[in-house]
Amino acid sequence: xxxxxxxLNENEIPTQWYxxxxxxxxxxxxxxxxxxxxxxxxxxxAHIFPTxxxxxxxxxxxxxxxIPEEVLDKYKFYRSTPLVRAYELEKALxxxxxxxxxxxxxxPLGSHKVNSALPQCYYAKQEGTTNxxxxxxxxxxxxxxxxxxxxxxxxxxxxQVKISMQQKPYRSSIMRxxxxxxxxxxSMSTRAGKDIITKNPMHMGSLGTAISEAVExxxxxxxxxxxxxxxxxxVALHQSIIxxxxxxxxxxxxxxxxxxxxxxxxxxxxxxxxFPFMRHxxxxxxxxxxxxxxxxxxxxxxxxxFEYDFGDEAxxxxxxxxxxxxxxxxxxxxxxxxLRYHGAGMIVSQLIKDGMMxxxxxxxxxxxxxxxxxxxxxxxxxAPESSHAIAATIREALKCKETGEEKVILFNLSGHGLIDMTxxxxxxNGDLVNYQVTDDDIAKNHIGV
Amino acid sequence: xxxxxxxLNENEIPTQWYxxxxxxxxxxxxxxxxxxxxxxxxxxxAHIFPTxxxxxxxxxxxxxxxIPEEVLDKYKFYRSTPLVRAYELEKALxxxxxxxxxxxxxxPLGSHKVNSALPQCYYAKQEGTTNxxxxxxxxxxxxxxxxxxxxxxxxxxxxQVKISMQQKPYRSSIMRxxxxxxxxxxSMSTRAGKDIITKNPMHMGSLGTAISEAVExxxxxxxxxxxxxxxxxxVALHQSIIxxxxxxxxxxxxxxxxxxxxxxxxxxxxxxxxFPFMRHxxxxxxxxxxxxxxxxxxxxxxxxxFEYDFGDEAxxxxxxxxxxxxxxxxxxxxxxxxLRYHGAGMIVSQLIKDGMMxxxxxxxxxxxxxxxxxxxxxxxxxAPESSHAIAATIREALKCKETGEEKVILFNLSGHGLIDMTxxxxxxNGDLVNYQVTDDDIAKNHIGV
Numbered sequence: 001x002x003x004x005x006x007x008l009n010e011n012e013i014p015t016q017w018y019x020x021x022x023x024x025x026x027x028x029x030x031x032x033x034x035x036x037x038x039x040x041x042x043x044x045x046a047h048i049f050p051t052x053x054x055x056x057x058x059x060x061x062x063x064x065x066x067i068p069e070e071v072l073d074k075y076k077f078y079r080s081t082p083l084v085r086a087y088e089l090e091k092a093l094x095x096x097x098x099x100x101x102x103x104x105x106x107x108p109l110g111s112h113k114v115n116s117a118l119p120q121c122y123y124a125k126q127e128g129t130t131n132x133x134x135x136x137x138x139x140x141x142x143x144x145x146x147x148x149x150x151x152x153x154x155x156x157x158x159x160q161v162k163i164s165m166q167q168k169p170y171r172s173s174i175m176r177x178x179x180x181x182x183x184x185x186x187s188m189s190t191r192a193g194k195d196i197i198t199k200n201p202m203h204m205g206s207l208g209t210a211i212s213e214a215v216e217x218x219x220x221x222x223x224x225x226x227x228x229x230x231x232x233x234x235v236a237l238h239q240s241i242i243x244x245x246x247x248x249x250x251x252x253x254x255x256x257x258x259x260x261x262x263x264x265x266x267x268x269x270x271x272x273x274x275f276p277f278m279r280h281x282x283x284x285x286x287x288x289x290x291x292x293x294x295x296x297x298x299x300x301x302x303x304x305x306f307e308y309d310f311g312d313e314a315x316x317x318x319x320x321x322x323x324x325x326x327x328x329x330x331x332x333x334x335x336x337x338x339l340r341y342h343g344a345g346m347i348v349s350q351l352i353k354d355g356m357m358x359x360x361x362x363x364x365x366x367x368x369x370x371x372x373x374x375x376x377x378x379x380x381x382x383a384p385e386s387s388h389a390i391a392a393t394i395r396e397a398l399k400c401k402e403t404g405e406e407k408v409i410l411f412n413l414s415g416h417g418l419i420d421m422t423x424x425x426x427x428x429n430g431d432l433v434n435y436q437v438t439d440d441d442i443a444k445n446h447i448g449v
Numbered sequence: 450x451x452x453x454x455x456x457l458n459e460n461e462i463p464t465q466w467y468x469x470x471x472x473x474x475x476x477x478x479x480x481x482x483x484x485x486x487x488x489x490x491x492x493x494x495a496h497i498f499p500t501x502x503x504x505x506x507x508x509x510x511x512x513x514x515x516i517p518e519e520v521l522d523k524y525k526f527y528r529s530t531p532l533v534r535a536y537e538l539e540k541a542l543x544x545x546x547x548x549x550x551x552x553x554x555x556x557p558l559g560s561h562k563v564n565s566a567l568p569q570c571y572y573a574k575q576e577g578t579t580n581x582x583x584x585x586x587x588x589x590x591x592x593x594x595x596x597x598x599x600x601x602x603x604x605x606x607x608x609q610v611k612i613s614m615q616q617k618p619y620r621s622s623i624m625r626x627x628x629x630x631x632x633x634x635x636s637m638s639t640r641a642g643k644d645i646i647t648k649n650p651m652h653m654g655s656l657g658t659a660i661s662e663a664v665e666x667x668x669x670x671x672x673x674x675x676x677x678x679x680x681x682x683x684v685a686l687h688q689s690i691i692x693x694x695x696x697x698x699x700x701x702x703x704x705x706x707x708x709x710x711x712x713x714x715x716x717x718x719x720x721x722x723x724f725p726f727m728r729h730x731x732x733x734x735x736x737x738x739x740x741x742x743x744x745x746x747x748x749x750x751x752x753x754x755f756e757y758d759f760g761d762e763a764x765x766x767x768x769x770x771x772x773x774x775x776x777x778x779x780x781x782x783x784x785x786x787x788l789r790y791h792g793a794g795m796i797v798s799q800l801i802k803d804g805m806m807x808x809x810x811x812x813x814x815x816x817x818x819x820x821x822x823x824x825x826x827x828x829x830x831x832a833p834e835s836s837h838a839i840a841a842t843i844r845e846a847l848k849c850k851e852t853g854e855e856k857v858i859l860f861n862l863s864g865h866g867l868i869d870m871t872x873x874x875x876x877x878n879g880d881l882v883n884y885q886v887t888d889d890d891i892a893k894n895h896i897g898v
Contacts, residue, residue: 049479108829173870380557421622
């Protein structure tokens with residue numbers, strides 16, 4: 001019988017993260033202070049983030065960074081995650097391609113987000129922090145952070161976009177079960193929230209607003225730090241555990257990927273699975289292709305500009321060098337809430353600029369069609385975000401069917417869709433649509449610099 | 450670092466199920482025909498169930514039964530499941546006990562039910578069946594059956610108790626995503642359903658009604674077989690994969706359980722984890738204790754009678770020899786929907802009668818308190834059903850704290866609670882209560898014979 005699933009023993013789980021910044025031929029440009037426009041130091045960032053994360057953020061020299069023993073201990077709750085050969089999907093497609101997926105949906109939080117929530121909370125605790133705060137949209141990151149805070153004995157306050165809170169109430173319940181305080185944003189608990197509610201009592205929130213609230217809470221509360229689940233370099237560093245495990249598991253399978261594919265919001269799961277393999281392109285002459293799958297309705301990689309822009313809608317964060325649609329771009333209300341972000345992380349932006357990877361944009365309906373085929377063949381209902389990676393994989397596998405090539409394709413299944421079932425209902429009932437973006441839609445937005 | 454999680458390689462996954470009937474000192478009494486009161490043959494049962502399942506049901510001689518290659522192939526999608534040492538829970542309790550749990554929540558359906566759904570659908574397909582049907586309450590079994598039907602290319606029709614369908618809409622969406630037809634029961638698609646709706650248009654359904662509808666569909670539809678997710682012997686047989694794996698994993702951990710604990714509805718997850726260990730009590734003189742945790746509000750093991758009774762409320766099924774509260778006992782509307790059943794399986798009933806295991810009943814609030822402690826220590830939000838096993842484990846671990854005994858306790862985590870978050874919300878908000886059952890409540894119910 002052919003082996004379907006590849007796991008690592010506890011003693012094979014990587015003990016260091018991989019920092020691609022050390023190997024990049026062109027380093028990412030530095031983030032700039034929003035007022036002085038000077039490159040930021042880690043001390044600047046450490047006002048709101050845990051210090052160790054700030055140092056990691058700007059570390060362009062150390063290729064390997066030790067995973068703290070206490071974090072490794074928690075990783076072992078749910079890692080290694082399985083590498084799975086998708087035989088049933090291959091069969092349904094009739095493709096000669098070998099399709100593998102790294103299954104990050106098997107942990108109790110249901111997505112890869114916990115890989116970075118744990119170290120961020122660990123460092124915060126080590127540095128004497130008592131409280132952490134963050135914003136969340138659909139709630140994958142908020143749930144992961146709530147859990148990690150509970151594990152390390154921190155109080156957590158999560159600002160969840162009000163409309164998401166109403167659409168996906170189970171995710172707020174998960175956060176509360178882990179002991180977090182969840183506020184619908186805009187809330188009356190911050191100056192920023194109050195101002196918005198005063199102006200518009202019916203405001204249903206946005207990620208930009210929620211970021212402003214969480215940052216304000218961190219800046220005005222002694223012993224409180226702010227955390228972020230994507231976009232930043234230290235998040236991609238923590239997520240490298242995905243690709244490092246996959247590398248060992250592919251070796252057990254006796255194969256090496258010709259293509260690595262992941263969905264793309266801010267870059268956390270993409271960087272996680274891709275960067276460890278990309279180092280072999282940089283250092284060992286491998287020719288693996290890297291594909292980031294974004295929604296057609298939020299096409300920053302395929303149609304954005306490479307510019308300095310703000311990370312939030314209100315323009316309060318540092319200026320980041322990134323592919324962006326403009327910080328006030330308002331993506332359509334697709335179900336892949338985790339991919340509705342106007343910009344790409346700094347590392348990925350530089351890699352795209354240097355031709356080391358590429359983006360592909362996928363219409364919403366194609367992602368749900370792919371998700372349902374995947375569920376009915378491989379048995380897992382994917383998160384709407386992850387279905388973008390599946391759809392991109394199916395496109396490539398069907399190309400192989402035409403050419404007869406036996407390419408080895410690895411994609412990351414970033415999370416399951418059990419909390420997103422209303423989206424599947426709507427698709428099955430024919431109530432979902434695609435959202436195209438015109439050049440005019442993009443042209444009218446404001447880019448930071 | 451201490452090892453937390455124990456897994457098996459694919460080639461270590463058991464290839465045979467364990468049939469405890471072969472080793473029981475007193476065999477279960479035979480099921481009786483509801484009209485003639487004569488012992489049933491497998492041919493009698495084969496009118497509605499897949500033939501192979503009927504033979505397994507009445508097989509009291511073969512200790513080991515081969516798992517078909519095709520089923521094993523599908524098991525490898527998600528098995529082995531982890532055996533986990535609950536260090537963090539131990540620490541929180543301050544107990545010297547060693548607590549292990551078998552984590553059956555890690556498969557994409559979220560519970561152990563898929564272990565029996567797969568072989569039942571496989572046998573149905575092999576025998577030329579084109580359609581399968583079943584009933585489901587909370588929907589764990591319905592979801593598992595829908596997936597298994599999809600895997601083996603069968604059509605599935607699931608009758609879901611109408612009130613459950615409204616309370617947990619995500620589970621019906623999961624079934625539909627796998628391609629099943631889901632009918633709220635009572636429905637207009639069967640004679641039984643129509644009769645009930647005509648009498649009471651506002652009837653919100655019960656498991657008894659849904660069973661009647663599914664059985665009627667199977668009996669009146671050519672090529673359609675009925676399937677059941679618990680109570681019956683062949684279901685416990687299929688679930689023995691849980692305990693057989695756990696046995697090998699405990700060996701890797703270098704320990705053997707002094708106690709095995711599982712929650713109890715009809716007996717599928719209890720039998721699954723317990724029977725393989727119980728064989729060593731029977732054959733090798735081991736002294737492991739076996740504890741089945743039932744809800745205080747549905748106490749058939751601790752306060753029921755051992756009698757022949759019907760399996761359904763309407764009295765249409767064969768008469769089964771079991772501990773029962775009476776087939777028209779109406780359990781309170783607790784959130785552990787999978788444990789709201791009036792009777793116990795035939796094997797477990799005989800084992801209790803013979804003093805080889807015992808039941809314990811747990812109040813609802815204690816189960817949620819246990820579930821939240823487990824979530825905050827071990828990171829997994831348990832199904833309300835599984836929290837009964839956790840609560841019973843905590844009771845035993847606290848006894849060890851008093852006596853100083855280092856007992857090894859193994860419990861089965863039958864499923865996760867991600868689709869049950871409203872229940873956690875209600876508990877956190879203080880809206881849940883306990884339901885006690887008086888002796889009068891029990892005395893007024895009808896027992897079959």
